Amino acid sequence: MLAAIEASLGHLRRAETAVARVVLAAPDAVLGDSIGQLAAKAGVSEPTVLRFCRAAGFAGFQDFKLRLAQHLAATAARAQAARGTVALARDLAPGDSVGGAAEKVLNRAIDALTRLRDTLDPAALERAARALVKAGRVEIVGVGASGAVAQDAHHKLFRLLHAVAAPSDAHVQAMMAATLGPGDVMLAVSKTGTSGEILETVAIAREGGATVIAITGAGTPLAALAGTLLVVDVDEDTAVHTPMASRLAQLALIDALTVAVGLLSPPELNQRLARIKAALRGRHRTGEATSPARHLEET
Numbered sequence: 001m002l003a004a005i006e007a008s009l010g011h012l013r014r015a016e017t018a019v020a021r022v023v024l025a026a027p028d029a030v031l032g033d034s035i036g037q038l039a040a041k042a043g044v045s046e047p048t049v050l051r052f053c054r055a056a057g058f059a060g061f062q063d064f065k066l067r068l069a070q071h072l073a074a075t076a077a078r079a080q081a082a083r084g085t086v087a088l089a090r091d092l093a094p095g096d097s098v099g100g101a102a103e104k105v106l107n108r109a110i111d112a113l114t115r116l117r118d119t120l121d122p123a124a125l126e127r128a129a130r131a132l133v134k135a136g137r138v139e140i141v142g143v144g145a146s147g148a149v150a151q152d153a154h155h156k157l158f159r160l161l162h163a164v165a166a167p168s169d170a171h172v173q174a175m176m177a178a179t180l181g182p183g184d185v186m187l188a189v190s191k192t193g194t195s196g197e198i199l200e201t202v203a204i205a206r207e208g209g210a211t212v213i214a215i216t217g218a219g220t221p222l223a224a225l226a227g228t229l230l231v232v233d234v235d236e237d238t239a240v241h242t243p244m245a246s247r248l249a250q251l252a253l254i255d256a257l258t259v260a261v262g263l264l265s266p267p268e269l270n271q272r273l274a275r276i277k278a279a280l281r282g283r284h285r286t287g288e289a290t291s292p293a294r295h296l297e298e299t
Contacts (some may be wrong), residue, residue: 001071002027003119005056007218007229012055018042019052023068031068035061057123074118105244112234112245113252119231120256128187128213128228129260132161135185135211140166141173141201142189149189149215149250156258159276160265170197177201180210187213191232191246193220202226215250230257 005020012020019042023030030038039046050061058064096104132138138161142150147168154166167173174197180186186205190198193216202212202225214226217233230253234246262269 001067001119003218003231003233004121004124007121007124007223007231008056010224010229012052015042015044015048016052016055018044019049020056027068027072031065031072057121108245109248112249115234116232116249116252119233120253121231124228124230125256125260126264128230128257129264131185131211131213131228132157132187132257132261133264135161135183137163137180137184138165138187139173139176139180139184139205140164140187140189141177141198143170143195143197145247146189146191146195146250149247149254150187152251153187153189153254153258156254157261159273160258160261160269170201173197173201174204177204177210178208180205180208182209184208184210185213186210187215188222188226189215189250190220190222191216191234191250193217193222195222198222199225215253 002024006024009017009020019038022038022042030041033041035046035049039049042049053059053061053064056064058067138157140150140153140157142148150166151168154164158164165176167176177186184205186202188198188202193214199221202214202222206212206225211228212226213228213230214222215230215232216222216226218229218231223229223231232246232249232253234249
């Protein structure tokens with residue numbers, strides 16, 4: 001919840017941002033505040049607090065406080081559980097056995113997926129999916145390990161969308177970005193959100209009027225350029241290790257985005273999927289797809 005509020009800072013009005021920063025700075029203290037007390041802390045009016053609650057996706061102030069209480073309780077419970085498995089969360093060490101190292105890697109993967117599930121903003125996911133469904137053209141970009149995720153996104157989304165490309169060469173990415181315009185979408189994937197090549201390519205797409213969807217960490221330079229931000233924040237030192245847990249979280253988010261696109265696509269998409277299935281007939285066993293989302297499970 002707090003990650004989602006942080007991710008929304010770039011879309012809030014200045015006064016609403018003041019409220020958000022008070023909440024992010026001391027959520028436990030805010031839990032006991034009345035609407036007037038929170039307004040006083042932020043230096044805004046009570047109606048501004050209400051506008052912040054609605055802009056951040058809550059029905060009102062009481063709904064905001066209820067969900068904040070639930071979030072803090074869940075966070076405390078996870079922290080309590082984590083204290084019992086501190087040994088499993090240690091960094092890999094030269095003296096680790098193969099089995100012990102594998103257990104640490106798998107526990108990090110589980111933790112990354114759990115964090116993604118708990119912090120995912122469903123409204124942002126739906127905005128991203130709707131933008132992709134309506135797009136005239138889609139370009140997917142990423143470099144390094146995130147480039148592999150971009151290729152996976154292309155493999156899934158080309159079945160559902162009319163024109164999807166995922167060039168791996170940075171120069172081609174920039175040139176294709178220059179051909180995007182209003183009604184087109186760029187989907188950018190970056191663990192750190194600081195890659196100069198990706199930032200330059202995204203800036204070119206924005207200048208042409210394309211919608212930018214970013215899969216990256218909150219508060220990164222790439223997040224600041226995004227029209228829609230899908231946050232993946234995983235505590236992982238990529239300066240030492242190739243991204244592992246963060247890559248799995250990115251892949252899982254791509255899966256969720258693909259299913260959302262399938263759910264929001266028009267019924268006519270079934271004809272396209274049927275042709276794809278026909279092309280594969282005889283290569284592997286398939287069944288009849290009843291919906292775009294069902295087709296994704298079968299292929």
